[in-house]
Amino acid sequence: MQHTRIPEQLPVMEKLKILSDAAKYDVACTSSGTSRGNNGKGIGNCFDAGICHSFAADGRCISLLKILFTNECICNCRYCLNRSSNDVPRATFTPDEICELVMGFYRRNYIEGLFLSSGILNSPDYTMELLYQTLRKLRTEYHFGGYIHVKAIPGADPALIEKTGFLADRMSVNLELPTAEGLRRLAPAKTREKILRPMRQVQNRMEENRNELALYRSAPRFVPAGQSTQMIIGATPESDFQILSVAESLYQRFDLKRVFYSAFVRVNDDSALPALPGGPPLLREHRLYQADWLLRFYGFEAGELLSEARPNLNVLFDPKCDWALRHLEEFPVEINRASYQTLLRVPGIGVKSAQRIVKARRLGSLDFPDLKRIGVVLKRALYFITCRGKTLYPVKIEEDYITRNLLYVKEKLPPQLQGDVTYQQLSLFDDGMPLSFGEQAGLLAAEGQELLTAGADAGGAGRFV
Amino acid sequence: MTTIFVCEDSLDGILTGVYEAWDSRLGHENVRLQTEAEGTLELFCQYRPVRRDLEKAEKVLRTVRRRMGEKAREAVCYAAACTDERKADAIYRLIVLGLSMADGTKAVDCLQNPAVLLVEKLRYKAWHEAERMLGFLRFEELENGVLYARMEPPYAVLPLIAPHFADRLYQENWIIHDLRRGQAAIHRAGGGWFLTEAEALSALEKESRSGTEQEFQKLWQAFCSSIAIEERRNPRCQQNLLPLRFRPYMTEFGADRSRTVLN
Structure with a gap:
């Protein structure tokens, strides 16, 4: 498959356009969960409740500089805009470019921090190493004390993920689709096990870190704002009951902070994807978020809200x-x-x-x-x-x-x-x-x-x- | 006969009013507090102007802190930033209630009491405004490297948000200018911040920006428009969360695009 190769020295403006456009389908743009004062050497602190700095034309909050490190990806997931078989402009940042952008934006109070995700360039290890280098530079050379949310790349070396976790506030691994079956159909390069492994690793490390912090209050903190994940709603035929059960078990067994739901937007013309004449299933996404809140804050269980016999949420009522x-x-x-x-x-x-x-x-x-x-x-x-x-x-x-x-x-x-x-x-x-x-x-x-x-x-x- | 204490419309002014009203020994039911230049004058009551006195205000705030807890102190500070004409009296009633209770920290929870409820509502309003300002404020870099931000908030939130930026931008020189009240908060790199009258600052608005300022503004505008998903376009929702009144000073909406949505 032919790629549109763009010369290496793309101006930052072009890269920013391409790589923020490519990152926009990631849902999580929250900056909550950490409270941290200025370190005295540099710039930045964290506000526990998170701060929204702007709102985009789709009504979603802009809190973090949400970009991909690169959209040159070796995977060919069918729902993804950046799949390797798509003919889209490709670009890759350098760690320094990202640092300059973050610092420039942060000083002007445009953003709360960085949300760094990435396509998989060459190999998961190679990509994770690049993400780690970027974060290291930002934290140690630029003394950036703001919020950082970084993706853990499934399949990357656990040692790399651990190192990165000590620099970030939040880490997330995308579940992509609610069930293993859906994943097999739409993202053949990814498996459920491969995705859950880093998630488990982050969870265990956070648990250990809590013990370390109990012993030494100034021990370095690992992913203090917890981990989150997201799944695409409506690309595969799962019922709301299945989705909520998955979310519930993620909260209980993986100790996640948040599960995000993303109404499927059909960006690729692919026979395996459902046609959505009415646009993305936004109301369904809304109901799922409402149910999610009931699970987390209202003491409900998925089994109370839905059952095998009533697998979907009522669209008329919350x-x-x-x-x-x-x-x-x-x-x-x-x-x-x-x-x-x-x-x-x-x-x-x-x-x-x-x-x-x-x-x-x-x-x-x-x-x-x-x-x-x-x-x-x-x-x-x-x-x-x-x-x-x-x-x-x-x-x-x-x-x-x-x-x-x-x-x-x-x-x-x-x-x-x-x-x-x-x-x-x-x-x-x-x-x-x-x-x-x-x-x-x-x-x-x-x-x-x-x-x-x-x-x-x-x-x-x-x-x- | 009711005696009305007319105090300056500021936290210190109101707190001085509280001190004076209490100190007058007229009885709580015979006194009322009002902020300056409001409403029609009433018959059959006596007006008594109150001069702001930092020492008295400080005493009252310290007592509130000690006897009624940090939450009450915060509620009083935030409520005083609002523009409601009943705020001064409500604050007075809250303090009277709190100091009469065995456990004053419970006073802020007595939401059946109309004055307490009003203070709580005002606190929420001012807090909400301040919290939004934390996000929506935009700094521009002047040629000498100083960061300069403008805002026109309906409530006096400048002293409420300045500590946040003093911590966040500790190594920067910055100025936040409240155009509506002619006040500014000024922070020196590595030091503290202070509040001042901003008459001398009007020149700053026109002063030229640094060389990279334009570039970063362009980058940010590009980012904001490419991050939106076209299929989910929802300007109503955007406007609910980010009302038009904030936009004139926000980089991504720009002066010329202030009344339009991003696309």
Whole structure:
């Protein structure tokens, strides 16, 4: 296959264009997880929560200078823009060019640090060595103290990966596709074992490093911000249940900080790839992230959200709402008594509101106006909670009724999903008519006052529970 | 009769107001705090102007820190940076509450109390603004190597963000200029930073930039446009996360492209 060879002395501008364009499909651009002051010799510190420095036209955050070291790759993964059989301009940075770029950008507060990934040039070892040299230069010669996220190249010498890990804040190995079967089909040069090996190595080394740090506080730190991975969603036929189960086991067994999901963008015209007439599956990606948050912060398990029988997430509802609707026997919960874990499972109550509720109720009992001020999304939560034994206004704890009402005030859905939402045929005399938006708003405004009459006026929706 | 203490619209001004109001021994329910030049004058109350006094302000802040904890101190500092006209009184009420409790550190958690809730909300607003400014601020290199940044934030976040940059850019000389308030934070390489009035700085805006400045700006603009995925284009989302008001001073949007999205 013919490559478009570009002369070696490409200007930095051209290289930057080519190699940032090639890196844009990598999702992770977070700079969180490390807190570190200036080392006194050079430039840079790390802010624990991460800082977004800009947002690109696709709405994704730009926090790090996200580039490939090279896009000259020996692999021919079918989904990848830089596969060896593609005719695209190729370029390779030198370590010095990268250092100059990082320092120049960092001084002007454009970026939080560097995200360095790479195609595989010559061999995994050769590429990993180049990445290591770049990081070493940046840390020791330029005294750069900012954030560095680097890819571990599967198949590279473990010694090299270890050396690099001591210079980076975060390391990641891309899982690429959720299952080994998908990998075999689309990335024949990569195997599951080859990808998981460096991931395991980084995990074990981090574990050891924790012990070292317990002994000597100033021991060098290995990948202090943890490791992450990403997988492509929608290029292979896996179900959401499979994907979430994989993510869950990565969190539990590999101690990952984050799993990123990347909606598949069809960049190559390849018969093995699915056609995506509606564009990348963005809503599905969004739902997966929501479910991912439930796994990490809300104490849910993948098996609770999905099962073999229901393998995919509901596109209409967020996963928590969907779960709550299927577990109405656990509701309503009493705000003033329910445990923190129970509060977290109520739709409309997030981590922050749950914490505030737990704090505030120690000093007095809470009512609906208090909840509203605390930040609970009442239009979603009202079907699932009571305050001092009462619901906000009379509602039925019944799946169809709640479903219809929730869809009425639903978050914005993509246009193709709007309008065709009919959960149940409505009859003229149906006592469960959904409230119109105006009626709902009126009720929410009248909270607390004359609950009973308000409920009875609202289109006959009122029923005491 | 209510006595209204009118204090200067700054952290020190408000804290001095807190000191004076407390010290007047009129009773907490008979006094109110207000920042300068706000609202219509009320009948049946007495206005008492308060002169900023750094020593008194320092005393109050120290007490807050000691009796109510670091979180309360931070909440007071951030809330005072906002532009809400109720902020001075809310801060006063929070401090009164905190010092009356056996364990003052719990005061910031009493969100049922309207004043506490207001302070918490203002704290969040100012913190959010400051946090965004940490990312969206852009330095330009002047010919003498000094880094110069401009901003026009709605709240007085300059003293809140300056320590971050003092640590990050420790080896650099830099100036952050708040055009709206005519203030600047100035940092000397390897030293500390201080806040100053910025009348003398207006010339800096037009001073020529260093030779490599243009080049780095071009590189950054190129990076920002090539990092976006065309298939996922979503200007609404971009604008939610990065409102237009930040863009005039951001390199990647440039002066001439300030009102357009990147493409």
